[in-house]
Amino acid sequence: MAWKSSREDMNVYTQGEIDRWVYSTCNICSNGCGCFVAVKDDQIVGIKGNKQYPTNQGRLGPKGENQWWANNSTDRLTSPLIRNKQGVLVKASWDDALALLVEKTTELVRHVGPKSLGFYHTGQAYLEEYYTIAKVMKAGLGMHNIDANTRLCTATAEWSLIQSFGSDGPPACMEDIDITEVIVIIGLNMSETNTVMWERVLEAKRNNGTKLIVIDPRQTLTQRFADLSLYPKSGTNVALLNGIIHLLITHGWIDSSFIEKHTIGFDSLKNTALAYRPEVVENITGVSKDELYECARLIGTSQSTLTLLLQGVYQSMDATPAATLVNSMHLIMGKIGKPGSGPFQQDGQPSAMSNREVGGAVFYPGYRNSSNPNHIREMEELWNLPFGTLPVGPVTHIMNMLELIENGAIQMMWVMATNPVVTLPNRDRVIKLLKKVFLVVQDPFLSETAELADLVLPTAIWGEKEGTMTNLERRVNVLRKAVSAPSGLPSDFELLLEFARRMNLRDRHGNPLITYQTPEEAFNEWKLISKGRPCDMSGMTYEKMEELGGIQWPCNEHYPQGKKRLYTDGHFHTNVDDAHSYGKLLETGRARTRKEFNDLEANGRAILYGFHWNPAPEHPNQEYPFSLNNGRLVYHWHTRTKTGRAPILQMAAPESYAEIHPIDAKTLSLETGDYVRITTKRGSISVLARIVDSVMPGSVFIPFHFGALTEDEAANILTVDIWDQVSKQPRFKAGACKVEKLLEKK
Ligand SMILES: Nc1nc2c(c(=O)[nH]1)N[C@H]1C(S)=C(S)[C@@H](COP(=O)(O)OP(=O)(O)OC[C@H]3O[C@@H](n4cnc5c(=O)[nH]c(N)nc54)[C@H](O)[C@@H]3O)O[C@H]1N2
Ligand SMILES: Nc1nc2c(c(=O)[nH]1)N[C@H]1C(S)=C(S)[C@@H](COP(=O)(O)OP(=O)(O)OC[C@H]3O[C@@H](n4cnc5c(=O)[nH]c(N)nc54)[C@H](O)[C@@H]3O)O[C@H]1N2
Ligand code: SF4
């Protein structure tokens, strides 16, 4: 193993005595750190990092260390809640709650059809749960309105991989951090959002002198460690990337033979990029010609380059084209599928990858194309369904589902393990629309979304259930059940199985649609379905995962121990019946037809695209002069349902604020600690001001973790609800706002 942690005894966090340690994985971020859960008297009392585990070598970050507090929180829901005639949520028995769920679903499916239902779930559950969702909702109920919060998170990663390589699946691996010459980080604040990977980057810098380039409009902590920092204006990634590609081509820092043999579309990429001369790029992005040159030189002249990116690209302007340009940058240098090199389209949530692999929301299991009749027929065979059962074509994305609620087409929404009232853009509209439907919320806590529900189904959480998750480098690991859930709460998996049983879902032979009983049996069914597909897990078992410390797919007879990197042979998934999707036109987002895809004649070669920069539709103007940036803090996880219950984390970041540059503070007569009102076209919030020079003049940064219904503090009251044309990921980071000083809060 290339990476060796320099610390000896680390990351053991326990309270009092321990009976045993249980093998698991951290359920917070996509790094997927291996850990052991400390148990005393059937209660979780701590956690420690797994020193043998390849992604963390014993380390855990602040959220990982503190995730178990939420398990023991006294405000866990212990029974279902049903809204009564007076409009109050009251405790109900499981039998009554499930009967109501089944009655509502049956009534709507029978009388209006499955299009009247919506299911919106998560990137934080287990693979077996997603697989069951795919089977129950798509095969059992014929549902089309099914999506997950991965839409807000990694839809762009998924689509950029599909557009360039024909299939989802990040080509690189974490070991590449240890051996690469140059690491490029774009729109990713790794020091706060993936702390363990960040330690690994710092160690690579220390041990190997690895050069670090960071590209972010904010001077984040990540930026402060960079050898080269670029500060492009928000929303200008496409211009900057075109500028880098321009210099790579004009200086000959490319691999012409790789381009010739393994790609199509070079002329389109080249002709577009040639327009992005350094002075043009400087005009658009604010990045100087010298800095741009230095960036391209470091990338172009190194033997190996690893590019990591996340929400500063995926939630910004022209997200999929920008992420695709990162793939193209690597392809033209031939820096893919080789040690230390590759585009690393990242994930955020711990199991976003699993959801994508099994078709939990979008597409069909095993990266099967939902528009390819051959793939659909194959799925119908595998699931023993009458032909014509499975919905054809792309699913309805969440932003579209909101429109369908507005026009009355969707009448019931079932929300599982996500808190959309705090995390979807333009929150006032979201609240108004969720109040219109019969809202089912499956959550261990009374989240802001659960507060609006008609039916709340509480569940077991991490540590209280078994299953697997795939991390950002395709590593699948098992999480063993450590303790019983409080009050005998069911897991999401058990709830879904019980729902399927009560709905009497059957296959074409009249047998129950779901025949497995345990997560391990579900995994064994899934792994056969994955066979022969890019995310092949047919060679995996729970025991083997525990023995090897997770396994990277593909894992089959050719790669019994898994495979570190994809595309080592330069062959991509762009044959028509291999491809995950026929792809889309980058300009409009229209889906390509089978014929259009065939006409490309990619046939195993990767696809390069030229794409011009567009200004954001909402950019600073006279009325709203600031650009509105928002994102994460190291201490909190999303809507804080877990981290807000961990005393140390909550104390470290108890309330929201807005970061404002000293130059703007002077104009507005603001000091740190003053209250400010931030307003956009959608609404306004009142938060504390923090005067810091890490934000650019003319821009504001707000953490999006705070969102109590009783406070005007949620970043998403402000955010703009437009989305990327291809991935349909909302452009949270592309809005304009104004700032006013308040004499007192509100
Ligand atoms: N502590 C913590 N860690 C987390 C999470 C959490 O909630 N808390 N969530 C997890 C999840 S699900 C995710 S998706 C990841 C997200 O991880 P990140 O992507 O690192 O998180 P963000 O803070 O949303 O955004 C990253 C950066 O994008 C920059 N940015 C904004 N606009 C632009 C732009 O136009 N161009 C460029 N180049 N940069 C821009 C912002 O200034 C910000 O520093 O974090 C994961 N890890
Ligand atoms: N403005 C702005 N908005 C954003 C972003 C941004 O950068 N800026 N980032 C976006 C991104 S990348 C993401 S990933 C989303 C995250 O958005 P969400 O997924 O909505 O946020 P979470 O707080 O993670 O919500 C998870 C919910 O699942 C519940 N839960 C935990 N464990 C379990 C379980 O085992 N079973 C069940 N049923 N429930 C469970 C938790 O209590 C919580 O209510 O936010 C997005 N929204
Ligand atoms: S880096 Fe991510 S996976 Fe690792 S401990 Fe922290 S939150 Fe958990």
Ligand SMILES: [Mo]
């Ligand atoms: Mo995310």
